[in-house]
Amino acid sequence: MAQYDVIVIGSGPGGYVCAIRCAQLGLKTACVEGRETLGGTCLNVGCIPSKAMLHATEMLHEAEANFAEMGLKGKSPSVDWKQMLSYKQKTIDQNTGGIEFLFKKNKIDWLKGWGSIPEKGKVKVGDETHSAKHIIVASGSEPASLPGVEIDETVVVSSTGALELSKVPKKMVVIGGGVIGLELGSVYKRLGAEVHVIEFLDKITPTMDEEVSRQFQKLLAKQGIEFTLGAAVQGVEATKQKAKVSYKMRKDDSEHEIDADVVLVSTGRKPVSKGFGLEDLGVEISERGQIKTDDHYRTNVEGIYAIGDAIDGPMLAHKAEDEGMACAEGIAGQHPHVNYGVIPSVIYTHPEVSMVGRTEQDLKEEGREYKVGKFSFMGNGRAKANFAADGFVKILADKTTDRVLGAHIIGPMAGDLIHEICVAMEFGAAAEDIARTCHAHPTYSEAVREAALACGDGPIHS
Template sequence: LGGTCLNVGCIPSKALLDSSEHFHAAQKDFKEHGIDINAPKVNFEQMVERKRGVVQKTCDGIAFLMKKNKIDVHQGVGSFIDKNNIKVIATDSKEKGKETKIETDKVIIATGSKPTIFPFFPYDKKRFITSTEALELKEVPKKMIIIGGGVIGMELGSVYARLGTEVSVIEFMPSILGSMDSTMGKELERVSKKNLKMKFFLQHKVEEAKQDGDEVVIKAIDKKGKEVEFRADYCLLSVGRSAYTEGLGLENIGIKTDDRGRVDVDDHLETSVKGVYAVGDVVRGAMLAHKAEEEGTMVAEIMAGQKPHINYLLIPGVVYTWPEVASVGYTEEQLKESGRKYKVGSFPFMALGRARASMDTDGLVKVLADEKTDEILGMHIIGARAADMIATGVTAMEFRASAEDIARQSHAHPTYMEAVKEACLAATGNRAMHI
């Protein structure tokens, strides 16, 4: 139980990110902190085993909640017979292959997603891998090529770069983290080069992937039209995810999917078949666990006769690299494209006492506000603890707060959150105090 997030996504990747960050800090920062230790070594087997333990405990927690709330769980492959009858073929060891039919009035499709695979990519789960296999490698690669500089590529690239892997990121777009404010991608690229020696090849189109002995070979065309060849031990493909809707028998009830396998739903997340809903990665929008959680709650409330609403603009996005990247609301590029008049306030962590005390001075807070009303339109953070800090931006925008509202609040000193106050001061007449 737990889906992609818990089993092969958010939770296991965060476990490895945290372990690798501890190792990197021991190597790079301890001496300056006055901590002398012998050269630390990576016990990768133990690192992966700890990750498995974290996943198992969390899965057990989900199973406990199901039991506590008297929810029947059928482990198997489910599909529609018709809109009121579901067939489940058991996959658990005790009753494997057993067929069960479930009669129901309402159905929620929440089958999640799987990594997108290029047609030419020789996906063998050994040398040519996706995020699923990257979480279960038996060794730390000497060299790794990552196709795709999005969230997954940057997180897993960070894990292995910290452990000593020479990481090269090949990205088709002009910058990494293409869905976020461009300032975030540029800053993360700069910091990743500086701290982790990661290499970036932007505006490169991958055209061929093959194996040559123990090496993977990737051929790409750069922005000048020149062919470039890359060689490494492993190649990680991280170019997004596709909805997991194959084999559900959607055709049996007349539900169609788009070219990415996603189910079409209305504003209430109901499909074209009355009483059948879909949430999470199988529908439009960002493929985020917390977005899926909100949608699941919304559908449950609709079924109970309530009238809930989700403001998708206020679903935050986070990249768990170090420094972390977090974003909510409009990007500067979106505001420019829409023609809306706005103002910008930013504040670097370098100027923050708390950041200097912890030696985490990379990054900045960027606030976008309406030019006339001062209403906060977007908040973008790259820095230590950005994932937790972004919640203040969500709250502010939920209540349509102005940058002045945040600037007037007392923020505890010394904290990272002071950078948000300073960025809001900068957005209201360039009044930041500590820069």
């Protein structure tokens, strides 16, 4: 029986980061993973492969829409679907191989197989049982579906199946107007598919700022994506090659049907908390399937912890990573802290969308007085030169103190630009602090500065 200080169950972003941090802090560490490769959903069938596909299809769009205007003449590129999937797989292999290298570098044992916890301080993997002072469950999440909708990963697919289609469908229906559905819907729209999004609520990206959500939908519609909002999907009838989606409009109960070659079910994800023996040990699990923990990621059973998608909070890879580091540092006797008020969210469509902190709706509900600084990318020289002038930066600041409370960006490189705001918020900065910081010209980041200026006397280029 192998003896460890820490055994982490799961090698996704939360699990592998936690294992590496534990090893860095001098703890003898092992990580349990049953996949053929490390990295969990994110690196194998989620974040990384989807970003590869988004990048490839954005390059296709650039060639089709903008090359000629820039004086780049020639035959429009054709799509070699097999090669695109090969490129995606190569990206996955490079990243998962990188995690395996980091495990070897940090002397972390990879316990290959699916793990369970038969008793406190013990982890069983296959026929072998290992002991550990601390066991961290980083089991992640899995796609959620709807009643009456059976996912077969061929015609009716989750995000996993959508990344492995044998060919580009002529028509794709996306159930759910959230991050996953809009990203993958964008991929297939650029590849020539007809894409129709059906969303239960009356707006897409429901947790985002309402103004951003409205603008985002307009831009996606301009790209050719169709939307049906306020619709409750009743079921999906699938054959070997086709599917029919039935839905009911919430406003008048009228019933409708729509045909598709592929139906992408992107109605969120649910935590993976079963199959580890947690219930038998008395670990508390919520009605939603989330493992209950305290502020230090400890469950109610001594020596067992949980992080990432398996516990409460946004299901984001970077949130899981932060929790993994904090959990490791707490076990090592340090005093870590995760600031849940400064965790950014990003949608990697074109344009990108990002946010951090409070929305206007949040502040109105709280009764907090605030001011808005907003700047359009139409006033940004770099954005205009790069055919990327759609969208804006919006900063929310306290009306009295000028302290930054949140930011919302829709536009080029929004997922990178948001981190300037994150750092500012982490240090309690005012909008004026951002406005008085010199930004290189010409860059997209100047739009952030202009939005900060708009919280004061006004932007320069608007």
